[in-house]
Amino acid sequence: MKKILAIFILLSTGISQAQSSIPSNYFKNPLDIDLVLAGYFGELRSNHFHSGFDIKTQQRQGINVIAAGDGYISRINISNYGYGKALYIQHPNGYTTVYGHLKKFSPEIEAYIKKLQYAKESYEIEVFPEAKDLALNQGDLIAYSGNTGGSGGPHLHFEIRDGQQRPMNPALFGIDIKDTQAPIINSLYVYPLGEEAQVNGSAQRQRLKLTPLSDGSFKAEEIDACGEIGFGISTFDRQDGAPNQNGIYKIETKLNGDKVFEIKMDKFSFAETRHINQLIDYEYYSSNNSRITKLYRGSNNPLSIYEEVVNNGTLDIKDSLDYMFNISVADFKGNIKMIRIPIKGKQSLVRNPKNIKKTDYFVQANEAFSTENGPIDVYIPKSSLYEDTYLDIEFKGDTIYLNEDNIPIQNYITIGFDVSKYNAEDRDKMFIAKLNKRGRPSYSSTKKKANRFTTGVRNFGTYTLASDKNAPSIYPVNFKDGQWISSNKDISLKISDDLSGINSFRATVNGKWILMEYEYKNNTITHDFSDDVVTETENILKVIVTDNVGNSKTYEATFFRK
Template sequence: MRFIFLLLLPLFLCSPVKAQEDLPQDYFSSPLEIPLILSGTFAELRSNHFHSGLDIKTHQKTGLNVLASAEGYVSRIKVSHFGYGKALYIQHPNGYTTVYAHLKKFSPAIQAYIRKVQYAKESYEVEVFPKANELPVKQNELIAYSGNSGGSGGPHLHFEIRDAAASPMNPLDFGFNIQDNSHPLIEGVFVYPQGENSHVNQNNNRQKLRVIPLGNGNYITENFEAYGTLGFGVSTVDRLDFASNKNGVYQIKTSVNGNKLMQIDFKKFSFSESRYINRFIDYAYYKNERNRVQKLFKEDNNPLSIITTYGEKGFVNVQDSLDYNYTIEVKDFKGNTSTIKVPITSKTFPLEEITPKKIDSTAYFAKAGQAIAFDEDGFDIYIPKGALYEDAYLDIQKDGEGIKVHHDSTPLHKNMTIGFDVSNYTVKDREQLYVARMTDWGAAYYVDTYKKNNRFSVSTKTFGKYELRQDNVGPKITPINFREKRWMSSENELIFKIEDELTNIGGYRATINGKFILMEYDYKTDRLVYYFEDDIIKETENKLKLIVLDNVGNSTTFEGTFFRKN
């Protein structure tokens, strides 16, 4: 048996890489009382966004004390079924804001504050902005308990530091010390010929290079013949001590023959630019291979502030009769560096000897810089200006009760609208009609459907097949710890399971003896819970009524009686 001893090191040692002199290095303290081990790093590549903070491990359990990282006041509380779940925002005197998300529960004073709001609005999902004098906190004061609420994939604390403009910043730049003694891992290097005359080994398509590890963070790729303008991409992750998670890196630099080309710094970004991650990565490769390749060149419609270019937008221009040495340098926050050398031999070939890119032309051509609309026998499609990152031929086909709108390996930056003519359906039938997104394997997923007269529509950022479906079945309600006329004096919670197979849970409302009770819904487990500590019940005999709706209006009602001593 092997034991790992984890030493509780000081949390505010300055990074040996680069402590930003204009950022306070000893102002923020750890939000947890345990050593900081991360499952997610800042600006890590996620679906449709960069990760905006640190994900801190909580020993795979919930309920750990969460502490205010510095003095200030609670400036925002948001409770939602999805996203951050239960989240706190603390405004600090120095202008920064810290964020604590996926919480299980708030501290007693904050819990009482938000419960009052929830009961006043008769809603679990609320968002409030307390005034500076309402919920002041001191550094290291208990503010919440760690959890797994919202869109969390497992128990952890999501922690952020935002500047005065609400832009997330890398918390590691503020002096937090995380142990990391490993070089970033290089999983792949790719080359992207630009323009039909460019090639890599006589091929105009993306090419994956064979990467040879040399040890101690050094790599070299196979030598290849090329000509013209080339862009490169790298698939890389970092691993921290005491964790097996594949995390994001801190910096990537590129150069050719010793001349700087590009630098990517994962230190700060704005939420408004985060979705441009889909332009930054090779999106088609990710959708097909589930691996994110970061493009080391800056294309049009990529305004990401994390990227600095020093010439040619990161591209390498390979000319005749010259050899090139392209270098990629990848660093983690602790300064561990991996270096990839890419030797290039220049060689030209006639155009007819170069394998061209395959372009599937269709009747539907869309320009990225223009809005465009299509009509297709009972369907209409509108793609706004700026939704596409580049011009594209779109594959649009009617398919039974649905329509295929291109394929999901092409990213959309803005919502397109798909309209459905439902004039052939009766008014009654339309009540249970909805639009579903169909997967390649035939599964149907409900999409928020806007209904107006004879036209139903959806707004979506995902290409694919969409079709009309019908849902005539109400949600299913299953009691977990409730039985008719049971004494529940020893129970702390009232628990139900609620499910809807087709259109998901759209809403719910519960009362005891006619009074509203607040029930917390976790969509990941389908659990609906009422906590008796809310102290709504005053009688011994209690009549419970629970109504659950799906997203097309089907409802199911559960009624019962239980007893409880107060």
């Protein structure tokens, strides 16, 4: 109780004061193994920045995860996706540490959360314990590393957040990662931005040739340019001990020795993270699956990772003047890779103008937009797009081609369908789907109200009405109907749905709800017999799986245990 009281006292003295300077020796490594990274803080991911360190766990699960500091478990979140099984520790200095993709929790925490899961009859759960419930000391065992949620392999996702729940770079707190290698530069691009701007007689993006120099830096080919231009770079960092292409820490640019642009991956907020699509060349990414970091800042860009920006990071190149533009890419340890780009100001005739396809649908970023044709309507709220743009929209029956997915969307746009021509029975099994390039439909969360279906989307593409009249499938994995399974530690089944997707499942034994852990990556649900809820010799298992349009499949079997 003294420890718990101390926590309350420290918290009440003012979190903001505790965070006036970053404590570099407060937190301990969350794993008792050498820290090798699979992912770095601020790394460029799909629609978001990576919010912590992905720490390798020697390609296995079950490594002890320990509390990085004194505190208490302030949040437990178990989800099929995202962080999977995750713990949040509130520390007396106002910071929060996060531990994700866990296999299971320590015995005390596991017992605490399973009691609540059984009370709620749900695998997915989120709770916020009080300080007195699960207090702990630095170094205490809190969990075992795993691969749950949206993990692509066994590892520990570790975060440190400030008092406003903004993720911060763990390296700032002394979480040390060995790194003796300079960042890697893949490619360099130049962008004519102004209406009259051109580079080498072209108004389009160009890739520049890089020549390695003896000091490890690069020199780019000299360019002739005039007007407002900007640059972009494809780069990554590689720490010692692993080949992973991780995110960089800092990029800085200078024109004739004067700094014009800097980004640094120290801290960001979750509210801004989707604006990553303004940092990268989204059009290039959509067609090449490779991210170019733009070294200039567009309008209405709220990202806080910009440290110092002059004239939005763009260069105003004048005719008949010479310039030297330098780019430096650095990791947290200070290893640096440089690029030097000579620029000759030269007004040239534009032989290769920008490709702007004008259509009947022009959307202004600061105004709402709507259109409809036949049974389909589209509404784009104000500020959903970053820039004014023409959209390519085509209506055909129950299908809408809503532009190529090469323009980023910040806020949800709504697509609506009038389904009054369909009878109630057909509508019951219908949903709005996005079609991939092969025409394969995937479920888009569909709201149904009388004769109108709507969906909110954040990606352009082709959307249509689809129908799913087939129930999900259920197959046993490690047992058979009528089998004795006394030696089994668990019971597992495969569940899947080939069209609208799994919405929910429920399992009972002898009429009593049992906890089934869902692993979507291999379509399995598993019950651990250590929960001690299956106590009879003869047991009737019943599993009901329902898809996103309400089709259900029931599986029943009998198994025996001593």
